[in-house]
Amino acid sequence: METLVLHKDKLKDFLKALGDVRLVAPVTVAGKTQFCEVADIDAVELDLNNYTATTKKVMFPQTETMFAFRSTPDGVKVEEGGPAPKTVVFGIRPCDARSFVTLDPLFTKDFNDPYYMKRRAATVLIGHACAEPTNRCFCPSVSGSPAGTEGLDVLLTDIDDGFHVQVVTDRGKEAISGAKSLLTKATEAHNKQKQAADKASAAKIKRSVNLKKMHEILPKAFGLPEWKETGSKCIGCGICTYNCPTCHCFDIQDEGTPYQGRRLRTWDACMFSEFTMHASGENPRHDRSERLRNRMLHKFSYYPRNLGFISCVGCGRCIELCPVNEDLIQILNTVREVCNE
Amino acid sequence: MSSFEPKIVAFLCNWCTYAGADLAGTSRYQYPPNVRVIRVMCSSRINPAFIINALLEGADGVLVSGCHPGECHYTSGNYMARRRLVLMHRMLEYLGIHPDRFRMSWVSASEGAKWAEVVTEVTEAVKVLGPNVIKREQVWMQQSL
Amino acid sequence: MDATKSLRAIAREVLGREDIACLIGYEKGSYGFRAQPCVLTEPDQADRLIFSPLCVHNLTNYLTLEQIGPLSKADIGKGKIAVVVKGCDSRAITVLCAENGIKRENLYVIGVHSPGVVDLKKIERRFPNAVEPAEVSLEGDSFTITCEGETASVPRSELVNAKCLRCKNNVPQGCDVVVEGPEHSMEDDFADIAALEAKPLEERAHMWQEQFSSCIRCYACRNSCPLCYCSECILDKLRPQFVRRSVDFPENLLFHSARAFHLAGRCIECGECERVCPQDIPLMVLNRKLARDVKELFGYEAGADPEQKALFVTFKPDDPNEGIL
Numbered sequence: 001m002e003t004l005v006l007h008k009d010k011l012k013d014f015l016k017a018l019g020d021v022r023l024v025a026p027v028t029v030a031g032k033t034q035f036c037e038v039a040d041i042d043a044v045e046l047d048l049n050n051y052t053a054t055t056k057k058v059m060f061p062q063t064e065t066m067f068a069f070r071s072t073p074d075g076v077k078v079e080e081g082g083p084a085p086k087t088v089v090f091g092i093r094p095c096d097a098r099s100f101v102t103l104d105p106l107f108t109k110d111f112n113d114p115y116y117m118k119r120r121a122a123t124v125l126i127g128h129a130c131a132e133p134t135n136r137c138f139c140p141s142v143s144g145s146p147a148g149t150e151g152l153d154v155l156l157t158d159i160d161d162g163f164h165v166q167v168v169t170d171r172g173k174e175a176i177s178g179a180k181s182l183l184t185k186a187t188e189a190h191n192k193q194k195q196a197a198d199k200a201s202a203a204k205i206k207r208s209v210n211l212k213k214m215h216e217i218l219p220k221a222f223g224l225p226e227w228k229e230t231g232s233k234c235i236g237c238g239i240c241t242y243n244c245p246t247c248h249c250f251d252i253q254d255e256g257t258p259y260q261g262r263r264l265r266t267w268d269a270c271m272f273s274e275f276t277m278h279a280s281g282e283n284p285r286h287d288r289s290e291r292l293r294n295r296m297l298h299k300f301s302y303y304p305r306n307l308g309f310i311s312c313v314g315c316g317r318c319i320e321l322c323p324v325n326e327d328l329i330q331i332l333n334t335v336r337e338v339c340n341e
Numbered sequence: 342m343s344s345f346e347p348k349i350v351a352f353l354c355n356w357c358t359y360a361g362a363d364l365a366g367t368s369r370y371q372y373p374p375n376v377r378v379i380r381v382m383c384s385s386r387i388n389p390a391f392i393i394n395a396l397l398e399g400a401d402g403v404l405v406s407g408c409h410p411g412e413c414h415y416t417s418g419n420y421m422a423r424r425r426l427v428l429m430h431r432m433l434e435y436l437g438i439h440p441d442r443f444r445m446s447w448v449s450a451s452e453g454a455k456w457a458e459v460v461t462e463v464t465e466a467v468k469v470l471g472p473n474v475i476k477r478e479q480v481w482m483q484q485s486l
Numbered sequence: 487m488d489a490t491k492s493l494r495a496i497a498r499e500v501l502g503r504e505d506i507a508c509l510i511g512y513e514k515g516s517y518g519f520r521a522q523p524c525v526l527t528e529p530d531q532a533d534r535l536i537f538s539p540l541c542v543h544n545l546t547n548y549l550t551l552e553q554i555g556p557l558s559k560a561d562i563g564k565g566k567i568a569v570v571v572k573g574c575d576s577r578a579i580t581v582l583c584a585e586n587g588i589k590r591e592n593l594y595v596i597g598v599h600s601p602g603v604v605d606l607k608k609i610e611r612r613f614p615n616a617v618e619p620a621e622v623s624l625e626g627d628s629f630t631i632t633c634e635g636e637t638a639s640v641p642r643s644e645l646v647n648a649k650c651l652r653c654k655n656n657v658p659q660g661c662d663v664v665v666e667g668p669e670h671s672m673e674d675d676f677a678d679i680a681a682l683e684a685k686p687l688e689e690r691a692h693m694w695q696e697q698f699s700s701c702i703r704c705y706a707c708r709n710s711c712p713l714c715y716c717s718e719c720i721l722d723k724l725r726p727q728f729v730r731r732s733v734d735f736p737e738n739l740l741f742h743s744a745r746a747f748h749l750a751g752r753c754i755e756c757g758e759c760e761r762v763c764p765q766d767i768p769l770m771v772l773n774r775k776l777a778r779d780v781k782e783l784f785g786y787e788a789g790a791d792p793e794q795k796a797l798f799v800t801f802k803p804d805d806p807n808e809g810i811l
């Protein structure tokens with residue numbers, strides 16, 4: 001599709017030209033980068049490379065109201081949510097955008113999940129290629145790239161005077177149509193700069209993990225004693241899963257007053273002991289090492305076997321944020337080594 | 342003066358302040374009708390979370406009242422409560438909740454007049470502060486990010 | 487380096503003993519400035535142990551968990567657990583034992599005089615993107631840092647964790663064996679807390695509103711705390727449900743006040759909660775406020791004395807009546 005150029009002075013105008021949509025972009029609140037609904041375009045942060053703030057909440061909010069209920073003299077009234085607001089996410093990283101591609105089959109295969117789907121359909125993703133991948137990034141190991149376009153509608157890449165704008169989908173084209181006058185056609189020189197930028201950032205990725213046949217190796221490794229040693233370091237805090245763009249487990253609860261309330265879907269995670277707790281009090285995954293093993297198997301074996309994607313986009317959040325240095329690269333490498341494959 | 346009438350949730354111990362409040366009523370002491378009384382067996386029954394919960398559920402002020410030190414029906418419950426709640430009071434202020442929104446008092450079964458005074462003082466102070474703004478929004482259908 | 491050597495020697499001896507089931511210590515991490523906890527069971531694993539300013543974790547957190555390394559619930563208690571502690575960490579054991587969370591006779595406590603641990607966020611900002619495991623040691627007043635083949639020296643005060651700058655005592659208490667090193671003890675004047683208190687109420691309200699609103703309620707602060715070990719936490723309870731599952735400012739305020747308050751007079755200021763928080767919420771600014779007030783109001787300090795009873799199960803008839811009508 002088209003390749004365009006946006007001068008860096010025109011960025012704010014570009015954001016304004018997106019029109020009457022809900023703009024979600026990284027802003028700094030209380031000293032930290034957060035992905036938020038943007039009220040003030042001047043607050044949008046463009047030095048984006050190192051944020052760990054979650055972006056999955058755009059499609060899969062931490063708490064989502066499924067419906068509200070209230071008891072009335074004529075019986076219980078149920079109110080369902082309206083359509084999702086038209087949204088543009090600006091500045092999402094390629095790995096995070098790709099996470100939605102891996103989530104799509106989960107929310108559509110057996111059952112069309114209306115909550116996820118309505119947000120997905122109403123959202124345009126304008127990505128920003130990573131110029132400075134960090135020591136936690138390993139997207140190439142899971143077939144991603146710091147300049148990948150999978151899942152994105154538009155991709156911006158830093159070049160000399162501003163941004164190289166790659167229009168990936170028709171939705172993307174339409175979303176930025178209001179900004180036409182701010183964009184110029186990319187020249188050969190611009191495209192070269194973009195290629196050089198992609199190459200330079202790919203070269204900065206230092207960590208990798210060999211995932212060849214991992215979906216077959218892991219089930220064989222299920223009974224290994226090594227899990228106990230590695231997995232028991234875990235303190236079950238759930239940081240890895242809450243912050244992971246591809247983790248999607250949820251719980252459903254009601255809350256409210258005696259006469260009205262709502263049914264909520266909230267994030268949950270297999271790293272919590274309550275996740276598998278039965279009403280009887282029995283917990284089939286009672287040890288933390290079993291929970292950690294489940295996280296590895298779910299991401300790298302069950303999910304790819306059932307839904308065709310590795311449930312990891314290599315963003316490295318779980319590695320960077322884990323308080324006890326549970327590092328999936330190290331864990332998977334050990335598994336491969338021990339299994340001699 | 343504004344016409345704002347605050348809601349004050351008062352947790353009263355069964356043996357002293359609740360009886361004191363009863364006495365205030367039978368003795369026909371006048372005091373503002375803003376308190377909603379919740380009777381508990383002892384001031385030490387008050388989990389500090391109740392206080393914040395009351396504020397979140399819409400109270401503009403919270404009052405905990407029990408027997409005078411040394412006079413708790415269960416000997417030392419109010420001493421335990423005092424440790425917790427004095428500290429809680431300081432913490433709430435630190436978190437930005439005005440100290441007048443949460444008060445404690447000792448009112449015995451015979452102090453009907455004191456009860457009327459306490460309620461008046463607490464209510465007037467909360468009136469000056471205006472409505473509490475950290476309430477839970479009891480809005481059920483909402484789109485959140 | 488010397489601490490590492492002594493530690494290994496102790497571990498070799500201890501792991502050879504009949505009565506010791508396992509040893510919780512630190513080993514080299516997987517990349518950059520990370521070290522990781524490890525649980526050893528055999529004497530020949532002793533050489534995996536390290537001790538350096540990268541050993542930031544409070545390992546006593548593991549003592550109350552339902553699985554310790556290879557030991558599942560049923561095996562815990564069959565032998566002693568050896569654990570490596572710094573000064574601050576050792577006070578967690580004091581509190582745990584005093585409130586009967588664990589039994590001292592089931593432990594073998596190996597204390598290390600820590601020269602101070604680094605603030606991982608600071609060091610990773612200073613030396614970004616290190617992949618090869620880096621090394622850090624204290625020489626004089628500076629950290630010597632070997633990272634990606636280069637060596638640098640940075641003043642300790644620039645990279646050390648804030649808690650170490652006000653460390654009451656780096657000499658671990660109540661240990662079975664101690665790896666000695668430089669000793670230090672500082673007075674904590676709580677100046678940061680007083681400064682925040684001096685600000686107008688509205689400003690504080692705004693600050694906490696912003697901070698608490700960004701909390702994602704993963705409860706990692708709870709799970710990383712050695713003293714948060716209730717088998718049923720008020721935050722998970724559904725009947726009654728104290729805190730709703732909605733993640734917004736009012737619920738988060740309730741959660742944060744409950745967490746902090748449950749640690750009043752118990753928090754030993756190891757700083758783990760704040761270190762692990764993925765949202766960088768300044769939890770110590772709240773914990774320390776309570777620590778300061780508990781000291782000021784009741785003359786009580788968490789973990790200071792193994793004989794002292796828990797703050798809220800005791801009282802003095804002349805405790806202050808502050809603010810009571």
Ligand code: SF4
Pocket residue numbers: 240243244245246247299311312313314315316317318319
């Ligand atoms: S598993 Fe870890 S690296 Fe993979 S997508 Fe999730 S957070 Fe990122």
Ligand code: SF4
Pocket residue numbers: 241246247248249268269270271294295296298299
């Ligand atoms: S790793 Fe765990 S939390 Fe994440 S999607 Fe899989 S089962 Fe769910």
Ligand code: SF4
Pocket residue numbers: 233234235236237238239240241271292318321322323324325326
């Ligand atoms: S972040 Fe680390 S410690 Fe926390 S649950 Fe995940 S693996 Fe366990």
Ligand code: SF4
Pocket residue numbers: 700701702703704705706707708759762763764765766767
């Ligand atoms: S660790 Fe941080 S984000 Fe998680 S619950 Fe605690 S304060 Fe909130």
Ligand code: SF4
Pocket residue numbers: 710711712713714749752753754755756757758759760773
């Ligand atoms: S509250 Fe934080 S600083 Fe205090 S003991 Fe727990 S983890 Fe350590």
Ligand code: FES
Pocket residue numbers: 354355356357358382383384385407408412413414415418419
């Ligand atoms: S019974 Fe009144 S305070 Fe304990």
